[in-house]
Amino acid sequence: MSGKSPAPGGLALVESLVNTLDLETGADSLDTPEGRAPFALTERETPHARVLRESLRAALLAHAGHPPHAPVTPLGALLAEAPLLVTVDDADGSAALAPADGRLLTARIAAAVAEALVAGTWTRLKACEAADCHWAYYDRSPAGRGRWCSMAVCGARAKMRRYRARET
Numbered sequence: 001m002s003g004k005s006p007a008p009g010g011l012a013l014v015e016s017l018v019n020t021l022d023l024e025t026g027a028d029s030l031d032t033p034e035g036r037a038p039f040a041l042t043e044r045e046t047p048h049a050r051v052l053r054e055s056l057r058a059a060l061l062a063h064a065g066h067p068p069h070a071p072v073t074p075l076g077a078l079l080a081e082a083p084l085l086v087t088v089d090d091a092d093g094s095a096a097l098a099p100a101d102g103r104l105l106t107a108r109i110a111a112a113v114a115e116a117l118v119a120g121t122w123t124r125l126k127a128c129e130a131a132d133c134h135w136a137y138y139d140r141s142p143a144g145r146g147r148w149c150s151m152a153v154c155g156a157r158a159k160m161r162r163y164r165a166r167e168t
Helices: 011-018 033-039 046-063 075-079 105-119 151-167
Strands: 084-088 095-099 125-127 136-138
Touching: 011 033, 011 046, 011 105, 011 125, 011 136, 033 046, 046 075, 046 105, 046 125, 046 136, 075 105, 084 105, 095 105
Parallel strands: none
Antiparallel strands: 084 095, 125 136
């Protein structure tokens, strides 16, 4: 739903996975081979990817100060299964966590979360406050208190609902 630029670094992968489901319409791009292709998912891997997606959504809602949208498998439990390696650059000695198997979506997500933790950007990735949206977006506001994926859509709807409630 958001017209904002994608999240930085590996968080773009997390954001795009969460945004494969449009809660308003129910359309799930993981239902099609074209929708699974950016994540290198097979049809067999799709149910696990959906569980991971909804656990990520719950974490992003928590970043925005909201309770989970539904009962989910704890994200930590899912990421604990992810095989990661510490890589060290021979030229400059910098280190990073990388997926041990780049084909595994959970490992790629875990590496992205680890990268974001180090960069201090993990909690800036949030889910929209609107109950019929919960779209993932990267909060670029100076204070980090963004509430909606799009002020023009979800923010405007929320403000209009509050206005109408006061007028009645």
